[in-house]
Each structure stands twice: as structure tokens, then as C-alpha cells.
Amino acid sequence: MSDLAIRLRRNGGFLAAIGLFAAFYLFYHANHPRGFSVPVLIQNVNEAFTLAMVAMAQTLPVLTGGLDLSVGAVMTLVNCLASEVLTGGPLELAFGILLCLLTGALCGFVNGCVVVFGRIQPIIATLATGAIYMGLALFIRPSPGGKVDGDLSWAATNDLYEIAATYGFAEGGDAAWFQPIAWIPTPLILLILVPLLFWLPFARSVTGRTVYAIGSGEGAAWMSGLAIGRARIAAFTLGGFFAGMGGLYLALQTSSGNADIPQAGAYTLNSIAAVVVGGVSLLGGVGTAVGALFGALVLRTISFNFRIFEIDPLLQPLIEGVVLLAAVSLGAVRVLRVKNTLELFR
Amino acid sequence: MTAAASPPPARFRLSAEDKPIVVAAGFILVILAVGTFYTLATQGAATLLSPTYLLQQLQVGAFLGIVAAGMMLVILLGHIDLSVPWTLAAAAMMATAVGGGAAIPVALGIGLVVGVVNGFGVAYLRIPSMIFTLGVNAVLRGLMVAHTGGFAPQTKATELMQWLAVGKILGVPVALLVWALVSVLVVLMLNRSALGKSIYAIGNKEAAAYLSGVPTRRVFILAFGLCGMCAGLAGALLAGYSTKAYQGMGDAYLLPAIAAVVIGGTNILGGRGRYLGTLVGVILIVLLNSVLSIMQMPEAGRQVIYGLVIIGMLLVYGRGARVTS
Numbered sequence: 225m226s227d228l229a230i231r232l233r234r235n236g237g238f239l240a241a242i243g244l245f246a247a248f249y250l251f252y253h254a255n256h257p258r259g260f261s262v263p264v265l266i267q268n269v270n271e272a273f274t275l276a277m278v279a280m281a282q283t284l285p286v287l288t289g290g291l292d293l294s295v296g297a298v299m300t301l302v303n304c305l306a307s308e309v310l311t312g313g314p315l316e317l318a319f320g321i322l323l324c325l326l327t328g329a330l331c332g333f334v335n336g337c338v339v340v341f342g343r344i345q346p347i348i349a350t351l352a353t354g355a356i357y358m359g360l361a362l363f364i365r366p367s368p369g370g371k372v373d374g375d376l377s378w379a380a381t382n383d384l385y386e387i388a389a390t391y392g393f394a395e396g397g398d399a400a401w402f403q404p405i406a407w408i409p410t411p412l413i414l415l416i417l418v419p420l421l422f423w424l425p426f427a428r429s430v431t432g433r434t435v436y437a438i439g440s441g442e443g444a445a446w447m448s449g450l451a452i453g454r455a456r457i458a459a460f461t462l463g464g465f466f467a468g469m470g471g472l473y474l475a476l477q478t479s480s481g482n483a484d485i486p487q488a489g490a491y492t493l494n495s496i497a498a499v500v501v502g503g504v505s506l507l508g509g510v511g512t513a514v515g516a517l518f519g520a521l522v523l524r525t526i527s528f529n530f531r532i533f534e535i536d537p538l539l540q541p542l543i544e545g546v547v548l549l550a551a552v553s554l555g556a557v558r559v560l561r562v563k564n565t566l567e568l569f570r
Numbered sequence: 571m572t573a574a575a576s577p578p579p580a581r582f583r584l585s586a587e588d589k590p591i592v593v594a595a596g597f598i599l600v601i602l603a604v605g606t607f608y609t610l611a612t613q614g615a616a617t618l619l620s621p622t623y624l625l626q627q628l629q630v631g632a633f634l635g636i637v638a639a640g641m642m643l644v645i646l647l648g649h650i651d652l653s654v655p656w657t658l659a660a661a662a663m664m665a666t667a668v669g670g671g672a673a674i675p676v677a678l679g680i681g682l683v684v685g686v687v688n689g690f691g692v693a694y695l696r697i698p699s700m701i702f703t704l705g706v707n708a709v710l711r712g713l714m715v716a717h718t719g720g721f722a723p724q725t726k727a728t729e730l731m732q733w734l735a736v737g738k739i740l741g742v743p744v745a746l747l748v749w750a751l752v753s754v755l756v757v758l759m760l761n762r763s764a765l766g767k768s769i770y771a772i773g774n775k776e777a778a779a780y781l782s783g784v785p786t787r788r789v790f791i792l793a794f795g796l797c798g799m800c801a802g803l804a805g806a807l808l809a810g811y812s813t814k815a816y817q818g819m820g821d822a823y824l825l826p827a828i829a830a831v832v833i834g835g836t837n838i839l840g841g842r843g844r845y846l847g848t849l850v851g852v853i854l855i856v857l858l859n860s861v862l863s864i865m866q867m868p869e870a871g872r873q874v875i876y877g878l879v880i881i882g883m884l885l886v887y888g889r890g891a892r893v894t895s
Binding site: 344345349355356359360363366489493497506507541542545556 | 650652691694695696697698700701702704705706707708709710711712713715716719720776777780781818821825828829832838839868869870871872873874875876877878880881884885888889890891892893894
């Protein structure tokens with residue numbers, strides 16, 4: 225088999241997710257009554273951003289062969305915290321953002337410690353820590369509400385022009401050199417920057433490779449002298465950081481915090497679905513956070529399509545469910561390819 | 571030398587199987603003691619220890635107990651069933667919609683069908699149960715929203731369903747008796763039948779069970795089917811308890827059921843665990859909830875305590891082995 229064929233095969237799930245997303249999204253714009261327009265793009269990215277972050281957060285534990293049932297709770301906790309601290313002057317805002325991101329990472333770190341030092345299965349450890357984070361979120365915000373700096377919220381959820389206009393650089397966004405890029409939605413830039421700045425360096429580091437090694441064969445990774453405990457904690461910490469990013473953005477987007485238990489559960493479950501659609505194996509060791517990001521975009525794009533076709537809202541959950549079930553059932557193709565039945569048992 | 575080496579003095583040691591059950595049972599006593607101390611201090615009466623109160627709590631716990639019994643079968647296989655919430659709700663909604671004598675058979679039937687579909691996806695399509703049952707849950711939710719229009723159905727639970735949920739025989743709630751019956755059946759099935767042995771065998775090493783001639787696919791379908799039926803039965807009872815079915819009625823049962831099974835010492839990776847443990851786990855969660863509500867603990871505090879209890883219990887006896895090869 226040629227090099228290219230091997231590469232294609234190993235990234236099959238990832239490429240399929242990109243293909244699905246491209247197909248759904250093009251279909252959406254082709255049928256949109258107003259055609260492609262920037263406001264629609266901004267709205268779409270805004271709606272997809274939080275789930276994309278939570279899906280990336282889920283990827284890291286899944287790569288080690290575990291599952292994180294607390295991502296939705298971490299996201300919610302940071303969301304509630306952000307609705308308390310994102311006010312005041314520039315310095316206070318910067319400090320607030322930093323505090324939110326650190327809280328997310330700290331939650332992930334605690335998850336990692338419970339899993340590594342407590343030697344408790346990730347799925348059940350995070351079920352418990354998730355309840356704790358949800359409780360803390362409810363302490364911070366017993367009822368929905370809160371306040372988020374209006375300028376920051378406006379600038380972060382619109383295009384670059386609005387950032388320039390809000391904070392007064394590039395002649396308030398009207399400078400000639402600024403025009404070619406002024407239309408780009410800020411969340412789209414963040415959506416590209418976050419994986420580029422945090423995921424890629426991590427995946428290429430020794431710790432990142434160790435995470436993949438743990439998922440492929442923990443015993444073998446241990447025998448090779450890799451620091452599996454440290455890598456696992458790092459994976460959960462980075463996962464918590466991504467989940468915190470999602471919570472922070474949700475606060476900016478809704479200008480409030482809401483410790484909603486069903487919403488947190490829905491985000492957790494959707495993150496698992498997004499990860500699988502994005503070509504990450506639940507058995508560990510295969511896939512990337514970028515794939516999961518596209519998985520999240522696929523899930524969101526499906527619901528965008530509902531809007532323009534005016535599908536009966538009562539039928540939407542059913543269609544979403546059938547699409548999800550069909551997408552994950554595509555994994556059954558493996559059964560047809562296997563030559564020895566014993567290979568199925570892993 | 572004549573004296574044969576005498577065995578070392580037998581020290582009292584708990585086997586790995588019994589330890590979780592004993593510790594969890596001990597913790598139940600702690601919960602009862604703390605709760606009683608609180609009621610004595612505030613109300614001057616040991617409300618918590620009165621048989622009426624305990625029976626009433628266990629009656630409410632029966633729904634969780636039945637769900638957990640089914641969940642345990644699937645967890646013993648090393649899998650999980652995330653479709654329980656809407657299996658429960660769908661069974662309840664359909665049972666109230668059909669009504670009459672067919673109501674309960676319909677609820678059980680729906681549970682069975684959903685469970686068999688889950689089993690098929692896991693056994694034949696080899697999709698991880700985590701994601702396949704999640705998808706089935708989403709489809710069921712979609713079906714029920716389309717069927718009910720997103721509102722609580724107006725249909726009432728039948729007399730029989732209400733009697734099973736809230737009726738009493740000689741002062742003992744019928745729901746408790748139903749739970750006891752399910753428990754006896756599950757225990758007999760796990761310990762005395764080939765199906766039970768096969769479930770444990772698959773949970774330990776599926777490839778070995780397959781090579782030993784265990785019909786693994788059939789076992790998957792049966793175990794998931796039974797889990798679905800338990801969820802369906804719980805749905806019929808819960809609809810009887812609140813006289814009707816409503817949206818999201820099963821959502822509060824998924825995670826507590828998993829927690830109860832795991833607190834009871836069942837390995838989440840499958841193959842190990844006793845039903846008695848699950849029973850103790852359910853009682854622990856139910857009593858913990860009722861003591862916290864007596865103390866008027868806000869939801870925030872409940873969630874935190876709930877999480878800490880699960881982690882604490884598992885740190886005592888649920889720790890995995892260190893990976894060394």
C-alpha cells in the first residue's frame with residue numbers, strides 16, 4: 225500500500241467529518257433564502273463555538289481510552305464564574321478571563337489527579353467530580369443571570385470591524401488596510417487559533433505522544449518508560465482548559481451565567497457524539513481534537529439546515545437522533561472488513 | 571519434629587467482593603445516624619427511623635432500584651446503557667396512551683424492543699455501547715416529542731399501574747414488592763442460570779467466552795433486552811406514581827443508577843460484582859437524598875456531597891490495579 229493510501233486510511237474518520245461538514249454547510253448556504261452572507265456566518269460560528277470547545281475537551285480523555293462526563297459541568301461552572309468576574313476596567317477583565325481559563329484547567333487537573341492517584345475509572349470519577357462542579361456552579365449562581373462587560377461581549381461575538389470600532393484602533397476599523405480582513409468573524413479566528421496554539425503543540429510534544437500511546441496500549445506505554453501518570457493528568461488538564469474556554473465564550477455570547485443541569489448534561493452527551501462523528505475512537509489512541517471540532521460543526525450544521533427548510537419543530541429531535549444514530553452506525557463497516565472474528569474483541 | 575506447621579492465626583479479612591457491600595452498608599448506618607441526630611436536635615423526634623418513613627423512602631427508591639437492576643446486567647458485560655432515560659419515558663407514555671389491561675405489557679414490550687435494538691447494535695454492528703445507546707436515546711426522544719407534541723400527555727395511568735406504584739399490601743408498599751420480585755429474579759438469573767454465568771464470563775474476557783462456545787451475541791441481546799424491560803417496568807410504575815407520564819421523566823434515573831451499581835462494588839469494566847451490592851448502593855443513594863432533603867440542603871450542596879460520597883466510597887474499595895505490564 226502506498227504512503228498516501230495508508231495516510232488516507234488512518235485519517236478516514238477525520239476526512240469523513242470534514243466532508244460531511246462541507247456538504248451540509250454548502251447545502252445550507254445554497255438553500256439559504258439570502259445566500260451566503262457574513263451576518264449568517266457570524267451567527268453560525270457563535271452557535272457552534274461552545275460545542276466545538278467542549279468536543280475538543282472531550283477528545284483528550286477519550287484519546288487515553290477514558291471518558292469525561294464532567295466536561296459539561298466544567299463548562300457550566302466557568303460560565304457561571306464568568307458571569308460574576310467579567311466586569312470592570314481592562315485590568316479586571318483581563319484578570320477575570322485568566323481566572324476563568326485557570327478554573328477550567330484546575331477542574332481538569334483535579335479530574336486527572338482523581339483518575340491517576342485515586343486509580344478510579346475515568347467515566348465514574350468524572351461522573352462524581354461533574355456533580356461537584358455542578359454544585360459549585362449552583363453556589364455561584366443559584367438562579368440564571370449575572371453581568372458581562374458589554375463591550376467585550378459585543379467585540380468577541382462579532383467581526384473584526386466591531387473589535388476595531390469598540391476599542392478604537394485602525395481608525396475605528398475604517399482604515400483602508402484593515403478593510404480586506406474587517407469582515408472576518410472573531411469567533412472564527414478564535415476557532416482556528418485555539419487548536420493552532422494549544423492542541424497542535426500539545427499533540428506534537430512527548431506528553432502528547434504519550435497520551436496516544438496510553439490509548440493504544442497502556443501496558444506497552446508503561447513498559448517503554450513513558451510517564452503515563454503525568455501524561456494523563458496533562459490530558460485532563462488541557463481538556464478542562466478547553467471546556468473552560470467554551471464556558472467563557474458562552475458567557476460572552478449570552479451575557480449571563482446559567483447553572484442549568486440538563487444543559488450541562490446535553491453538552492456532555494453532544495460532546496461524546498461530536499467526538500465519535502469526528503473520527504476519534506472511543507477505545508482510545510486514534511483521532512485528533514481538530515476532528516472532534518469538525519464533528520461538533522457537523523452536529524450544529526444539521527440543526528442549521530432545519531431552520532431554512534422550516535421542518536416541523538416537533539420532528540427536529542427525531543431527525544437529529546436518526547442522523548446521529550446513522551452516523552455512528554457507519555462504524556459498523558469495520559465488521560465487514562475484519563477477517564478474523566477475534567479481532568472484533570478489543 | 572512432630573508439630574505440623576500450624577496455619578497462621580486466621581485474621582478477619584473481607585474478600586474483595588464483600589468489602590464494598592460491608593463498607594456501603596456501614597455508610598448507610600452513618601447516614602441514618604447523622605440524619606437521626608439532626609431530626610432529634612431540630613424536631614425532637616427520630617422521624618428517620620420510623621418504619622413508615624423508611625418504607626415510604628424505599629417505595630420511592632423502588633423505581634431507581636429496578637432501573638439499577640437492569641443497568642447492572644449491562645455493566646457486568648462491560649458495557650453501559652445510556653438509553654434508559656427515554657426508554658423509561660417512552661414506555662410510560664405508550665402505556666398511558668394504550669391504557670387498559672394492555673398498558674403494562676406494552677411498557678415491558680417497548681423496553682424489550684429498545685433493549686434488543688441496543689443489543690443488536692452492540693453485538694452485531696460492534697458499535698461501542700456508550701455511543702450507540704446514546705443515539706437510540708436521541709431517536710426515542712425524537713419519537714416521543716413527535717408523538718406527544720412536546721407536552722406531557724393527557725392520558726392517565728391505569729388503575730393497575732397506580733396500584734403497583736402506590737398501593738399497599740398489609741402496610742408494605744406494592745412497589746417495594748415489585749422491586750423485591752425483580753431482585754429475586756435477577757439474583758436467580760445471575761447465580762443459577764447459564765445466562766448469568768455467560769454475562770460474567772463475557773465481562774471478564776469476551777474473546778475467551780467466545781472461544782469457549784458462549785453464544786456471546788445472544789447474551790448481549792438478552793442482557794440489553796432485560797435492561798430495557800427493567801427501564802420499561804420502572805416507567806410504568808413511575809407513571810402510576812404520578813398518575814401520568816411526562817417529558818424527561820427518566821432523566822433523573824440514569825446517573826444515579828450507574829452510581830448505585832458502581833457504589834455496590836460492580837466493576838465498571840465488567841465481570842465482577844454482586845447484586846446485593848447494587849441493592850445496598852440504591853438504598854444508600856435513596857437515603858442520602860432523603861436525609862439531605864430533611865436537612866433542607868440546597869441543590870448546590872447536594873450535588874457536591876453526592877459527588878464527594880461517590881469518590882470517597884470508590885477510594886476506599888473501587889481502586890483499580892496499577893498498570894505494570
